[in-house]
Amino acid sequence: MIITGLAVGAALGFILQRGRFCITGAFRDLWVSRSWRWFTAFLLAVAVQSVGVAALTGLGAINPEVPRLSVVATVAGSFIFGTGIVLAGGCATGTYYRAGEGLVGSWFALVAYAVTAAASKNGILAGTTEWVKGLWVTELTTLPATIGVPDWAGVVILVGLTAALVHRRVVASRGLGPQVGLPAQRRGLAHLLLERSWNPLVTGALVGAVAILAWPLSWASGREDGLGITTPSSNLVGLVVTGDTEYLDWGVLLVLGILLGSYLAAKASGEFRVRVPSASVIQRSIGGGVLMGVGAAWAGGCSIGNALVQTSLLSWQGWMALTFQVLGVGAAAWATIIRPRQRRRAARAAGSSATTQPAAATVR
Template sequence: MFLSFLSALLIGSLLGFIFQRSRFCLTGGFRDMYISRNNRMFYALLIAISVQSIGVIALIQTGYIGSPYKDFSLFSTIIGSVLFGISIVLASGCATGTWYHAGEGLISSWIALLMYMISAAMMRYGPLNGFQKSMAQYGRINDNLAASLNISAWWLVALLVVITLFLVYKSLSKPSLKLATLPPRYSGLRHWLFEKRHHPFFAAVLIGLLAFAAWWVNAMQGKTAGLGITGPSANIINFLTTGDTKKINWGVFLVLGILLGSYLAAKGSHEFRWRLPDLKTLANSVIGGLLMGVGASLAGGCTIGNGLTATAAMSSKGWISLFFIMVGTWLMSHFMYVRPNKQA
């Protein structure tokens, strides 16, 4: 058990470190797709999915892990994903983003994170659980995308890899702007770890490998699971309010590791500092965090659980959720950023 939790803490810490140092933020990436037509972070996400998918499908096909596919509610997934997309713009970060931004000292992220954990716990264990279950009854469909299409999952992996490689090549072929930078303060490994800003495509490869490692480590314990944020976040609140130690599982140490890794990265790069939000940001963090927990619970996952992990397993729910999360992000970005500028 100790080694299991240690593996979760290690994977989470590495993820948090990479997220912080590369500024790997899917909320900002999806927002930029709509506002500035900048798709680079989305392409990075596709890289992470592709890298993970090759390993995960191999584990499934060889029988090393059991089938991860379960029927799901199309209705609940769409509604929850759109709501989640709206909420992450309000909260200025998705579920994972609030964890790693909290590690940088952002008070607004701590507030959004707490609201997200509370509402997720209410949906999973509390007074909103009945609402979640009733929503999940409508429009249930098969989660196994390859089986639904009657083809091998490897064809879907091949298609994803080809599309990703084409988009990455197209992106890297464009001339990049060379921004002025300050002379480095450090040298060697310290410069590479705490000062150099790594390209999101490089970070995406590392994230994909760590996401695959999560599947592999869980498989060694007889579990079919990868990265997940919402369930563990709700479990922390459940444990704190009931004392149920069974809720302290692998996923809890994963999310705590993300917080720790981000803090170490921010501290080492002198980017950690406590920052108080203004009243508007405070209100958005509270509302966004609460809606985030509700949306992620209805959708059965967040940008990591659905958008990164389920998509790699070629889950119908994962790809549908990812699309509608982006739709929700674009809708909220329009009303928060684009429309006010047009009226100004």
């Protein structure tokens, strides 16, 4: 049954690549361009999954375990992870799908992320990870349990808030149609899947649907979890290094499937191209991958395991992780994008002022 992980991963990789769905971009746009366009699509994926998980749990098909909140580990790890994904140029799944479409910088980031996650979870850094996780462990699990309401009430609130954001987005963009693009070269399904630009909300809904599908299929394989990237990446490293097939599970095939699906999507749409960045970009990608691995191991999840999956379970860990991932992205975006942009503008303004002063003096 673990082979279904490959199929789910391939579907997810295809959707991510064709829909250009990257959580890093969604978080970064909140700070850089003050746009909620992709963040709304991300929340839609969370809300769709929350409905599906609630239904599957109610039917007895799954019984997700919600971890107790480890405050220091979640806050520090998520902030570190958030800074890392900006430097790496992609979140956990974003790094996988960009690696699949030929971005060499993402190859380096992906290896650094997986190796560091393995070291932090099971290797030389595992002791530090366990120490951080044990610093402040609470009894908090889910938000509904804390305020004393049923889980379904939390789902209704989440869906309602997300629906309001989606409605606002649809009104602002005048529907769910694609962006204006080049003249069509294909027809029918091939045009829709491989050529036509995908609306972010449609992509977000599809990601949420795949996330729902992952639960029963993963559960049937003996892996009692939904989508996840960090632990499977760590297990993939363990499998490659030791050859121990105990590491091979549904999650490992999931991440391999993401690579496969994104490669097939990029190849079929003509977007696959091996792109080699500068040495400085590669160095930054490696540094970002290291921060991603450490941060995700500390926080108990990445942009998928925490920000997408645990949030759909309405867990404290998930929503706190989401908050501090966004803050980490904001800090890194300020240092690498916003502040340098401000300095360039100030320099141009100073230069322009300097060139106009002599002319003004001559007129006098």
